[in-house]
Amino acid sequence: MPPRLKGKAQCRWSIRFRDKERGGRSNFELPSFLCICMLPPAAAAAIRATAGSPRAVRRVHARLLKEGLADLPSAPALLVSAYARSCLFPDARRVFDDAPRRDLHLYSALLAAVSRSPTPALALPLLRRMLSEDALRPDHFVLASLAIAASRLRSLRLGRQLHAHFVASPYSADDIVKSSLVDMYCNCGVPQDARKVFESIGVKNSVVWTALVSGYASNGCTGEAIDLFRSMPARGLFTWTALISGFVKAGNNTGAVGLFVEMRRDGVRIDDAFVLATVVGGAADLAALVLGRQLHGFAIRLGFLSSMIVGNALVDMYSKCSDIHSAREVFEGITVRDVISWTTILVGEAQHGRAEEVLALYDRMLLAGMKPNESCWSYLERAAAIDSMKREYGIKPGLQHYTCYLDLVSRPGYLSEAEELITTMPYEPDEAINCKWDSVAKVRKIMAEMEIRKEPGYSWIEAGKESRIFHAGEVPLDVGEEITGFLEELVSEMRKRGYVPDTSSVMHDLEEHEKEQHLFLRGWL
DNA sequence: TATTGGGAGA
Numbered sequence: 001m002p003p004r005l006k007g008k009a010q011c012r013w014s015i016r017f018r019d020k021e022r023g024g025r026s027n028f029e030l031p032s033f034l035c036i037c038m039l040p041p042a043a044a045a046a047i048r049a050t051a052g053s054p055r056a057v058r059r060v061h062a063r064l065l066k067e068g069l070a071d072l073p074s075a076p077a078l079l080v081s082a083y084a085r086s087c088l089f090p091d092a093r094r095v096f097d098d099a100p101r102r103d104l105h106l107y108s109a110l111l112a113a114v115s116r117s118p119t120p121a122l123a124l125p126l127l128r129r130m131l132s133e134d135a136l137r138p139d140h141f142v143l144a145s146l147a148i149a150a151s152r153l154r155s156l157r158l159g160r161q162l163h164a165h166f167v168a169s170p171y172s173a174d175d176i177v178k179s180s181l182v183d184m185y186c187n188c189g190v191p192q193d194a195r196k197v198f199e200s201i202g203v204k205n206s207v208v209w210t211a212l213v214s215g216y217a218s219n220g221c222t223g224e225a226i227d228l229f230r231s232m233p234a235r236g237l238f239t240w241t242a243l244i245s246g247f248v249k250a251g252n253n254t255g256a257v258g259l260f261v262e263m264r265r266d267g268v269r270i271d272d273a274f275v276l277a278t279v280v281g282g283a284a285d286l287a288a289l290v291l292g293r294q295l296h297g298f299a300i301r302l303g304f305l306s307s308m309i310v311g312n313a314l315v316d317m318y319s320k321c322s323d324i325h326s327a328r329e330v331f332e333g334i335t336v337r338d339v340i341s342w343t344t345i346l347v348g349e350a351q352h353g354r355a356e357e358v359l360a361l362y363d364r365m366l367l368a369g370m371k372p373n374e375s376c377w378s379y380l381e382r383a384a385a386i387d388s389m390k391r392e393y394g395i396k397p398g399l400q401h402y403t404c405y406l407d408l409v410s411r412p413g414y415l416s417e418a419e420e421l422i423t424t425m426p427y428e429p430d431e432a433i434n435c436k437w438d439s440v441a442k443v444r445k446i447m448a449e450m451e452i453r454k455e456p457g458y459s460w461i462e463a464g465k466e467s468r469i470f471h472a473g474e475v476p477l478d479v480g481e482e483i484t485g486f487l488e489e490l491v492s493e494m495r496k497r498g499y500v501p502d503t504s505s506v507m508h509d510l511e512e513h514e515k516e517q518h519l520f521l522r523g524w525l
Numbered sequence: 526t527a528t529t530g531g532g533a534g535a
Contacts, residue, residue, distance in 0.1 A: 179529035
């Protein structure tokens with residue numbers, strides 16, 4: 001809640017001060033002539049106190065406009081920041097455009113906003129305008145924001161240029177710009193360069209430690225991440241979360257779970273839900289249902305049951321573990337759902353071939369006032385959704401939407417509908433839909449040239465506390481005979497009942513009998 | 526007077 005502003009009519013802004021004569025605190029009402037040239041501190045405080053509440057920002061802005069204070073020095077910059085904190089980026093931009101003067105403060109406020117917005121690339125034209133039209137030189141605040149923009153854009157080129165300017169600037173000793181550069185180099189995939197900047201920082205705070213730990217881990221340098229983490233002077237929940245999340249991003253989910261267990265042993269208090277959401281995400285990637293259930297129980301004990309981000313992660317975990325009913329149950333228990341909650345359950349239901357549930361959820365989603373985004377559309381019913389997509393939301397359905405719909409109708413076995421869709425859609429089918437083996441071969445060749453190796457697909461089962469991994473065609477030595485014997489029995493029984501292998505799903509260009517073998521255990525049957 | 530770190534879906 002924003003603070004109640006003192007005074008109701010015209011220009012009555014007051015300052016609260018310690019009153020020595022009367023004891024306690026009193027209000028000093030600012031004379032109106034003072035308000036003509038400076039923004040009353042109470043007004044500045046009111047803008048800052050809007051803290052991420054869109055309604056509060058609009059209310060305070062309206063009042064400033066009404067009382068003629070909105071154009072006073074520093075008011076536009078404060079408003080730009082306040083709007084950006086509420087994610088109202090177009091409003092922030094409008095305040096900037098309407099401001100009577102454009103100074104460095106105003107530019108740095110908008111650049112900070114733009115760098116964090118969904119369109120950080122807009123920082124560049126803004127920078128050009130600042131340099132040419134208004135002849136302003138970037139200060140350390142502007143440099144820090146530009147580093148964030150480069151980081152979000154994953155633009156190493158821009159980041160390096162910026163770093164060069166920074167080194168040559170009068171601000172080259174600023175630790176906060178250096179922190180932003182550490183983050184930028186990490187996000188651009190060169191944690192070694194981030195380390196060099198990190199070492200140049202005199203007094204390193206927890207922010208920059210965390211940035212580098214996270215950067216190492218998420219770029220797959222888990223050893224360096226752990227070493228750095230262990231050498232930290234103090235480790236809090238934030239840094240643990242960063243480390244564990246880095247492990248999950250790098251695909252080292254078992255490592256992430258191990259770290260979570262260690263964090264618990266360390267007695268770190270879990271005050272917020274981020275770390276739980278992260279580690280549940282790791283369980284989802286492993287499709288480890290037992291572990292996921294344990295984490296679910298843990299979330300309940302810690303009181304995060306109705307938490308949206310943990311809920312979203314649990315819904316995803318259960319549906320990836322093929323337990324769509326539990327996924328649905330968790331979804332129904334989330335008190336405040338966002339577009340991610342809806343997308344997660346929708347995709348889960350769709351991947352389980354439950355087209356009717358998808359449609360019902362879609363209706364509920366609209367009723368709940370949720371605006372489906374582009375990726376959500378991919379899983380919606382063709383006729384209803386694609387039509388409504390064009391007419392109501394102005395999104396042109398792309399090939400990927402048709403592909404996803406095809407997935408949706410073909411999984412539960414509506415093959416004639418799938419076929420009809422392929423022939424009527426306004427696109428040429430691509431490799432994902434048809435057998436374009438020459439294109440596949442081309443991609444494989446490029447991958448070989450770039451030394452990109454595809455991780456072979458594998459499955460696994462949990463048996464007691466252990467989980468066993470199976471690669472395609474691989475038979476574990478100790479139970480090999482048992483498995484192949486049983487499979488041979490099954491296949492001969494299937495053939496007796498009229499089974500003919502459907503080799504169309506073998507994604508390799510092989511001879512027919514090789515494809516058949518591929519469908520079972522390569523080289524064994 | 527603005528600047529730095531962790532999260533869930535596609």
